[in-house]
Every structure is written in C-alpha cells, then in structure tokens.
Amino acid sequence: MQPDLLREEIGAFKTLEQFIIEQQGTFDHSSGAFSRLLRDISVAAKLVNWHMRRAGIVDVFGNTGEINVQGEVQQIMDLLAHKEFVRALRRGGECCLIGSEEHSEAIPIRTADSSEGKYIVLLDPLDGSSNIEVNVSVGTIFSIYQLPEGVKEATLESALQPGIKQIGAGYIVYGSSTILVYTTGQGVNGFTLDPSIGEFLLSHPNIRTPKKGGMYSVNEGNYESFARGLKKHIKWMQQENEEEGRPLSTRYIGSFVADFHRNLLKGGLYIYPATQKSPNGKLRLMYEANPLAFIAEQAGGAASTGNSRILEIVPDKLHQRTPVYIGSLDMVRTAQQFLANEHSVDNA
Ligand code: P6P
Numbered sequence: 001m002q003p004d005l006l007r008e009e010i011g012a013f014k015t016l017e018q019f020i021i022e023q024q025g026t027f028d029h030s031s032g033a034f035s036r037l038l039r040d041i042s043v044a045a046k047l048v049n050w051h052m053r054r055a056g057i058v059d060v061f062g063n064t065g066e067i068n069v070q071g072e073v074q075q076i077m078d079l080l081a082h083k084e085f086v087r088a089l090r091r092g093g094e095c096c097l098i099g100s101e102e103h104s105e106a107i108p109i110r111t112a113d114s115s116e117g118k119y120i121v122l123l124d125p126l127d128g129s130s131n132i133e134v135n136v137s138v139g140t141i142f143s144i145y146q147l148p149e150g151v152k153e154a155t156l157e158s159a160l161q162p163g164i165k166q167i168g169a170g171y172i173v174y175g176s177s178t179i180l181v182y183t184t185g186q187g188v189n190g191f192t193l194d195p196s197i198g199e200f201l202l203s204h205p206n207i208r209t210p211k212k213g214g215m216y217s218v219n220e221g222n223y224e225s226f227a228r229g230l231k232k233h234i235k236w237m238q239q240e241n242e243e244e245g246r247p248l249s250t251r252y253i254g255s256f257v258a259d260f261h262r263n264l265l266k267g268g269l270y271i272y273p274a275t276q277k278s279p280n281g282k283l284r285l286m287y288e289a290n291p292l293a294f295i296a297e298q299a300g301g302a303a304s305t306g307n308s309r310i311l312e313i314v315p316d317k318l319h320q321r322t323p324v325y326i327g328s329l330d331m332v333r334t335a336q337q338f339l340a341n342e343h344s345v346d347n348a
Contacts, residue, residue: 013201016042016180016191023186033094034144037119038168038182040092041142042200044085045172045180048126048140049193051080052174068102070284070319077132078102081125081140095121096147097154099318101287106156106318119167120145120159122287122318128255137175139257143291144168156318163290163311170291173261181207181261183298188264204265209301212330213267215249217259225276227306229342233335256283260292260326264299269331272324273306281305281323285315289324302332306339 014022020035066074082102089095090109098107099122109117121144128138145161147154170182178193180200190204216237223231237248251268253259259270272283283289293303293310303310303326313322325335 016200037094040088044088047084048081049178075129124287137258139173141171160315169294188299209299210267215251215268217252218271222275229339233338263327269327280321285322
C-alpha cells in the first residue's frame with residue numbers, strides 16, 4: 001500500500017478516545033468521568049507496552065526477589081506494570097480504590113484536592129508474566145465497579161461486588177501487536193495500538209465469539225487430578241468424529257489473556273479447573289475471571305465455575321480463586337454437562 005494511502009487508511013480508523021466519547025452518550029455514566037477513567041487505563045497500557053517492548057534490552061527480566069500475596073515469585077515487570085496503573089489512576093482522579101494482584105490490600109486513592117473518584121478498579125497488572133523472558137504474549141486484565149450509592153469512604157467491602165455489578169471490564173494483550181479489548185455492557189470492541197502515532201485504533205468492532213470452536217485450552221499435565229467428568233470431557237474432545245469436527249486441537253500458551261483472546265476471536269474453550277495443587281482453581285475471581293466473564297458473555301459466550309455462572313459469585317475476599325470454564329457458549333455448556341453427569345456412563 002502506498003505510504004500516503006496507508007496514512008489515509010490510518011486516518012480512517014477511529015481512535016479509542018473518539019470511540020469512548022461517542023459511546024459516552026449511550027450509557028448512564030455519561031458525565032465524562034467514566035470516559036476519563038478509560039483514558040487513564042489506556043495511558044497506563046501504553047506505558048506498560050513501552051516497558052514490554054524494551055524487555056531484553058533494558059534489564060526488566062527476572063524477578064524482584066519478593067513473593068507476592070499469591071505466593072508466586074514477583075517478576076520485575078509485574079511491579080512495573082502495577083506501578084504504571086496505580087500512577088495513571090491516581091493522576092486521573094476518577095478512581096477511589098484499586099485492588100491489584102500485586103498488592104495484598106486494597107489501595108485507597110485520594111486525589112490532590114481530596115475530591116474522590118467514584119470508580120473502583122481491580123486489576124491483574126501483568127498476567128502470565130513468567131512468559132516475558134521467552135517472548136510469549138502476556139496481558140493486563142481490569143475490572144471496573146462503581147462505588148456503591150451512599151458509600152462515602154471506599155473500602156475493600158465496596159470492591160467485593162459480584163461480577164454482574166461490573167460497569168466495565170477489559171484486557172490488553174501484549175503480543176505480536178498490542179490490543180486493548182473492553183466492554184461497558186454495550187458489546188465488545190478491540191483496539192490495536194499504532195505505535196507510530198501512539199493511539200489505540202478501532203480494529204475489532206463489535207466482537208462476537210463463535211458458539212463453538214475447534215480448540216480447547218487446559219494444562220493436561222494436571223490431568224490425573226481432574227474431576228472424572230472433566231477427564232471424560234477431554235477424552236470426548238479427543239475422539240475421532242469427523243461429522244462433529246472432533247478431535248479438537250489443544251492450544252495452551254500458559255497466558256490466560258492470550259488463550260482467551262484467541263478463543264474469543266476464533267471460538268474455543270479455556271479451562272482452569274480445581275486441581276490437587278489449586279483446589280479452588282488457580283485464577284483469581286475479582287481481577288481475572290470476572291472481567292473476562294463479562295467480556296465473554298457480552299460477546300455471546302459464557303463463563304462458568306463448571307456448575308454455576310461466574311458473574312453471580314458473591315465474593316468475600318479480594319484474592320479468592322475460582323475454577324474457570326470460559327469461551328464459546330456451546331463448549332461451556334458441554335463442559336457443564338460432562339461435569340453434571342460425571343458418574344453416568346452415556347458420555348463415557
Ligand atoms: P499453569 C499465569 O500464571 C496464569 O495465571 C494464567 O495466565 C495461565 O493460563 C495459568 O496461570 C497457567 O497456569 O498452572 O498451567 O502453569
């Protein structure tokens with residue numbers, strides 16, 4: 001494509017800011033504060049992207065030597081990403097409380113003029129960060145709640161709301177390109193960062209996930225500790241059945257955001273079940289499962305614990321975990337059926 005035409009093409013794309021302003025009138029957070037909060041998140045995403053693209057050149061590999069609240073070794077990039085999001089949200093003034101995978105307690109945010117933002121942001125600053133050193137895609141996941149009516153002081157209790165109360169959710173996948181995908185309950189849209197102009201451009205309008213897909217994502221190294229129904233389901237997905245498009249392919253990157261994003265676009269099922277090592281599953285409800293469940297449902301998919309809707313879990317801890325079956329609607333339903341009938345022989 002000729003450079004001037006390419007430039008014209010870029011001009012034809014809508015920026016994230018233009019899209020947010022356009023959408024502002026379509027939902028009841030139209031004061032502009034919510035739009036500014038989304039802008040703050042996108043600024044942090046650009047800064048994390050900047051760090052990511054220098055990883056390997058500047059010494060941001062490796063770990064901090066600290067163990068985070070999850071009992072996991074904290075990567076240097078985890079902390080950098082956490083700091084970028086906290087700084088952007090603090091400066092933006094629309095957020096009153098942050099919950100982060102990288103911080104054991106909720107972080108109250110007071111703005112300079114002590115006016116308080118009215119939004120709560122829960123986030124996994126950099127999911128899958130152990131993959132950075134081997135150049136595998138990683139991601140940020142965020143979830144947005146409104147401070148409950150009449151609550152003056154934002155506390156952890158203000159954040160512990162079921163996923164159905166989210167007013168926004170999204171993720172950024174730092175992969176072959178950097179893409180920000182989010183929903184405010186009006187469908188799902190994706191924006192690709194054009195580094196030459198420093199803007200996220202609308203590249204995936206109105207994402208709808210296929211009702212079924214040809215791949216599933218699970219760490220089969222844990223197979224022996226899976227529930228009987230899940231073992232049967234996996235064997236069923238591996239059976240030859242040309243008419244039903246089986247066997248399916250396995251695609252498991254070890255980075256939830258990357259697996260989720262591919263399955264969202266192409267159709268597929270991601271599973272992180274209860275295992276011996278993680279009896280409640282490994283993924284965190286508030287800043288991994290809930291935001292991606294909101295996106296999955298808004299795109300026509302589903303998200304389950306294996307027997308109940310993730311968005312309806314009433315949380316009692318910031319870092320609590322949940323089993324996750326998420327992605328294409330028919331595939332999540334099939335997983336639930338196998339788990340429900342795990343003692344029956346008809347789906348042996
Ligand atoms: P395992 C990364 O640590 C993460 O939270 C997800 O991004 C990823 O899908 C999963 O854990 C990988 O866990 O136990 O299969 O290595």
